[in-house]
Amino acid sequence: MSMSVVTLLYLIASVCFIQALKGLSNPKTARIGNTFGMVGMAIAILTTIALIVKQASALGSDLSLGLGLLFAALVVGGAIGAYVAAKVEMTKMPELVAAMHSLIGLAAVCIAYAVVSEPSAFGLAPLGEPIPVGNRVELFIGTFVGAITFSGSVIAFGKLSGKYQFRLFKGAPVVYRGQHMINLLLALAMLGFGIIFMLTQAWLPFVIMTAIAFALGVLIIIPIGGADMPVVVSMLNSYSGWAAAGIGFSLNNPMLIIAGSLVGSSGAILSYIMCRAMNRSFFNVLLGGFGNEGGAAATGGAQEQRPVKSGSADDAAFMLGNAETVVIVPGYGLAVARAQHALKELTDKLIEKGIDVKYAIHPVAGRMPGHMNVLLAEAEVDYELVHEMEDINGEFQQTDVVLVLGANDVVNPAAKTDPKSVIAGMPILEAYRAKTIIVNKRSMAAGYAGLDNELFYMDKTMMVFGDAKKVIEDMVKAVE
Structure with missing residues (x-):
């Protein structure tokens, strides 16, 4: 294999990597982006192996043992990677x-x-x-x-x-x-x-x-x-x-x-x-x-004990079923409960009733960039319903009901109202502006920042405590 061919193959692999990044920038094209990445890496690995063989041949070296170890490492590493990727939650x-x-x-x-x-x-x-x-x-x-x-x-x-x-x-x-x-x-x-x-x-x-x-x-x-x-x-x-x-x-x-x-x-x-x-x-x-x-x-310390207004899944379903506009804010709690598929079913039922449903995603919701986007894509949520923070914040004031599922710091009004707060100035999803707010959490425990959330104590907020999957499934049954 001549160096010009090696250079050409490396160039093709590079183009594949660039296309992979471009594809991964949007959930709609993420699958094709992944495909480009895998093809590019395969080309790069095979080209490099061919180059090693050529150079070794020119030097008169015996590469039989080295190549055997190399291919064994590729097989073992690939098998471990495939297993982990298939099993990881x-x-x-x-x-x-x-x-x-x-x-x-x-x-x-x-x-x-x-x-x-x-x-x-x-x-x-x-x-x-x-x-x-x-x-x-x-x-x-x-x-x-x-x-x-x-x-x-x-x-x-x-x-x-x-x-x-x-x-x-x-x-x-x-x-x-x-x-x-x-x-x-x-x-x-x-x-x-x-x-x-x-x-x-x-x-x-x-x-x-x-x-x-x-x-x-x-x-x-x-x-x-x-x-x-x-x-x-x-x-x-x-x-x-x-x-x-x-x-x-x-x-x-x-x-x-x-x-x-x-x-x-x-x-x-x-x-x-x-x-x-x-x-x-x-x-x-x-x-x-x-x-x-x-x-x-989060320090995990005790939070101030204050009264909150709580309700059941049936109460939440009644509010959602009688709304004209609903915005859903998914958080890490939704991922922990693996409730994305139940949420998709709830969304479909609300849309069938003629309700305008949208999802609001904060850039750092979850534990890594794009965590919530991937979670919703796994449940095959129509991405036309998913909106980034800067695109949807202006709509909260006209929204009938906001359903917050396991999110905490990313909807905490303290970022806007308390200059002494550790999250002061952090852009948030302005769920507090909606007419009615439903929050599902397991408990009143703080989020990562270890802060109490004023959103939970507002008069227009109803807390629904429990595992997100169970609560959402109960909402699905109750929505008529």
């Missing part, structure tokens, strides 16, 4: 994404160590000769970004899962005196050892630099609370892309550079959008310092 998708980011970061570190160990095998330098300084810079960057991505993603995985007792994995921020100064000193030390490696190609400073980078990944993420995890997931996605791109430069592999750059830039753009949605500083997110500025994770 929608509520566990954010943890899965964080886990995948960690593996990308670790892969970048492993490749960098392989290159430093055997530079001649990767064509960076003749046998016994030092690696060019420019390639050492690329290896340094790819290694420390990959190490930070790996350890940071592991912490994010633990915080998102919420089932581990280890303190670093708990939702509440882990803060201590001099935290930022320690992070700064470690970053400077990492940079110093990286410079020594770039000047000498010595192993010891390279290993120390990597160890510091692993530690920094932990220290950057632990002060960030559960409320901000959607942004962290997006940020780590960006980091993993840049790590891959850095290693791509070292390997002189244009496919890795392009794919990594696409992931890195799209992740950075998404992080910026999420920061705007949560009223956060983009640069503080990149530096991992915003978890203790407010909006920290």
Whole structure:
């Protein structure tokens, strides 16, 4: 296979990746976008294997064992990936994404160590000769970004899962005196050892630099609370892309550079959008310092005991059935209860009665960007009914009934009315403007931000307590 053919195939794979990103930007085209991504990756992998075989043949090397191990790894890894993707619950998708980011970061570190160990095998330098300084810079960057991505993603995985007792994995921020100064000193030390490696190609400073980078990944993420995890997931996605791109430069592999750059830039753009949605500083997110500025994770503490107006599923069904316009606000509680299919049935019944039904989606509803969109798509909800926050906020004042299902912070009026609130300034779905509000929750427990929600205590709000799936199924039966 000539280099011109390799370049052409890599170009085709790159176009597929670009089309994948374009397709994934809209639920209607998400399936075709996924298909483009899979085709592009298949082309990239097969082309790279063919290139390895060609180079090995030119050197007279026997690759039978190496290729056997490579294909075995592809089969085993592909089987594990397919199994996990088929079995993962929608509520566990954010943890899965964080886990995948960690593996990308670790892969970048492993490749960098392989290159430093055997530079001649990767064509960076003749046998016994030092690696060019420019390639050492690329290896340094790819290694420390990959190490930070790996350890940071592991912490994010633990915080998102919420089932581990280890303190670093708990939702509440882990803060201590001099935290930022320690992070700064470690970053400077990492940079110093990286410079020594770039000047000498010595192993010891390279290993120390990597160890510091692993530690920094932990220290950057632990002060960030559960409320901000959607942004962290997006940020780590960006980091993993840049790590891959850095290693791509070292390997002189244009496919890795392009794919990594696409992931890195799209992740950075998404992080910026999420920061705007949560009223956060983009640069503080990149530096991992915003978890203790407010909006920290839910503390799980006791909330103020205040009277609320509660009702049954039958009461809620009566209100919905007699409304002309209904807006549904899905939240993480809906995903936990796996109630999206029951909600689709309720929506269909309301539409059959001539009621105008719409869905309102907040950019950070759930635990990762697009979580609610995917949840509704899984239930085959007509996407014409789904509206983003900026498009539907102006309609709440004319809405007869808003049905809030498991959402909390994203509909909390404190963001608009209380300048001292930790979510002050965060754009919210303005459900409080509707004529009547129905809220379904298991209890009066706080959301990620650990705040009481004034929406629940308004005179026009009716709370319906219980599992979302059971409550919605009862509503379906009661709607006439």
